Structures are given as structure tokens and as C-alpha cells.
Amino acid sequence: MALVTLADAKAQLNIADGDTSNDAELQGYIDAATAAVETQLGQVVDPRTVIDQLDFPQSVTSFLLRSVPVLSLTSLVSLDGSQSWTTTAPAMYVDGAAGCVTVLSGPPVKGSVLATYQAGLTSVPPNYRLAALIIVQHLWETQRGTLGTVMGGGDDSGYTAGRGFAIPRRAIELLGPQLPGVA
Structure with a gap:
């Protein structure tokens, strides 16, 4: 809308x-x-698709997206395409208001990644x-x-x-x- x-x-x-x-x-x-x-x-x-490039020199199980509120996390893929993470529950939890993503199961996030998500009201x-x-x-x-x-x-x-x-x-x-x- x-x-x-x-x-x-x-x-x-x-x-x-x-x-x-x-x-x-x-x-x-x-x-x-x-x-x-x-x-x-x-x-x-105004709802739209956002793509953030995030860099994690250390493994992390929680990170922030740059644009809030987050409606949904669509994909999380390493910049070189060698790894992807499951972005839906129960693997990840997204606090939409804060833009905080928490890995609940599966490998932690590390390196340069592209996070694609929907943000807006x-x-x-x-x-x-x-x-x-x-x-x-x-x-x-x-x-x-x-x-x-x-x-x-x-x-x-x-x-x-x-x-x-x-x-x-x-x-x-x-x-x-x-x-x-x-x-």
C-alpha cells in the first residue's frame, strides 16, 4: 500500500x-x-523489498537489518553464493519492529551475506x-x-x-x- x-x-x-x-x-x-x-x-x-549486504568477520547468531519494520525475511545467502540459510521458523526468528534476526537452529551466520527482506507498514x-x-x-x-x-x-x-x-x-x-x- x-x-x-x-x-x-x-x-x-x-x-x-x-x-x-x-x-x-x-x-x-x-x-x-x-x-x-x-x-x-x-x-x-511504503512497503518494499530491501537488500542489505552485511559483513560478519565472526560467526553470529543474532544481527540487525538496516530497515524497519521488517515484514518478512525472504533470503539470506553468502555473497559468493556458497551458503544459504533457512529464513523461516523454526530456524530463524525475526523481531519485525526492531529488525533483529536470531538464528534458532542451523549454522550461525558468518562472512559477507546478502539479506533480502520486505520492510514497511x-x-x-x-x-x-x-x-x-x-x-x-x-x-x-x-x-x-x-x-x-x-x-x-x-x-x-x-x-x-x-x-x-x-x-x-x-x-x-x-x-x-x-x-x-x-x-
């Missing part, structure tokens, strides 16, 4: 469904808004969707010069310390506090 569809964006911007003259540009804004929401949240929202909370639509609208209006914002004014699209101009404050508030981590 996409965070925001082209039809959602057109409805937010009051563009007729039949008007396809700006579809490519709007899709670019949707993609940028999705990336901004995911960066702000520190997690994948199974359903998008309404506040995430609305935040993405607000970002799309903001990018659309600033591109067309229709916003008329004075920086530092009382309007909610002004600059927020520590943030850029691309994400309006109201969208940031809808997304909630940023998760702790390395910036």
Missing part, C-alpha cells in the same frame, strides 16, 4: 483526475514526500498519510509561487530550527517526535 497515490495528491491539490499534464511532476513530489516522511520517522512506511496511519499530502501540497505550491510565505511569520510553513524548508511544521507535528538515533 502506497503512502500517497497520484489520485490522493490530485484530490489534495484540487486537480481533476482526467488532467494528466502534471502527473510526472506530481509523482516526483510524492516520492520526495514519502522519503521525507520515512526519514522523519526513522522507518520504512501493513497499514498507513492516517496522520502519516496526511503529513505526506501536506508535504506534497507544500512542494507543489512553492514551485508555483502561490504560497506567499514570509519566513519567520505566523504561518506554519516557516523555517523550523534544525529542519529545512521542505517539510512544513504541521506535517512534522503529525508525524510526532523523531525517533532517537544517529543523525
Whole structure:
């Protein structure tokens, strides 16, 4: 399920469904808004396949995947293709929220491996969707010069310390506090 569809964006911007003259540009804004929401949240929202190359100089029975939440671990194969691991229960357990994979049976993981998995949310909370639509609208209006914002004014699209101009404050508030981590 996409965070925001082209039809959602057109409805937010009051563009007729039949008007396809700006579809490519709007899709670019949707993609940028999705990336901004995911960066702000520190997690994948729009479900997709992710491939991580992980390097383990020592044998490990537990490791972290880079993108969360993890929906399912599809495969775990050594980079040279000489070894693969069973990724389903009871051989492995995946803590989807944390992205932690634990080997419960079978050989430990060692060397350079490719982990292929599905990451994202199974359903998008309404506040995430609305935040993405607000970002799309903001990018659309600033591109067309229709916003008329004075920086530092009382309007909610002004600059927020520590943030850029691309994400309006109201969208940031809808997304909630940023998760702790390395910036």
C-alpha cells in the first residue's frame, strides 16, 4: 500500500483526475514526500523489498537489518553464493519492529551475506498519510509561487530550527517526535 497515490495528491491539490499534464511532476513530489516522511520517522512506511549486504568477520547468531519494520525475511545467502540459510521458523526468528534476526537452529551466520527482506507498514496511519499530502501540497505550491510565505511569520510553513524548508511544521507535528538515533 502506497503512502500517497497520484489520485490522493490530485484530490489534495484540487486537480481533476482526467488532467494528466502534471502527473510526472506530481509523482516526483510524492516520492520526495514519502522519503521525507520515512526519514522523519526513522522507518520504512511504503512497503518494499530491501537488500542489505552485511559483513560478519565472526560467526553470529543474532544481527540487525538496516530497515524497519521488517515484514518478512525472504533470503539470506553468502555473497559468493556458497551458503544459504533457512529464513523461516523454526530456524530463524525475526523481531519485525526492531529488525533483529536470531538464528534458532542451523549454522550461525558468518562472512559477507546478502539479506533480502520486505520492510514497511501493513497499514498507513492516517496522520502519516496526511503529513505526506501536506508535504506534497507544500512542494507543489512553492514551485508555483502561490504560497506567499514570509519566513519567520505566523504561518506554519516557516523555517523550523534544525529542519529545512521542505517539510512544513504541521506535517512534522503529525508525524510526532523523531525517533532517537544517529543523525
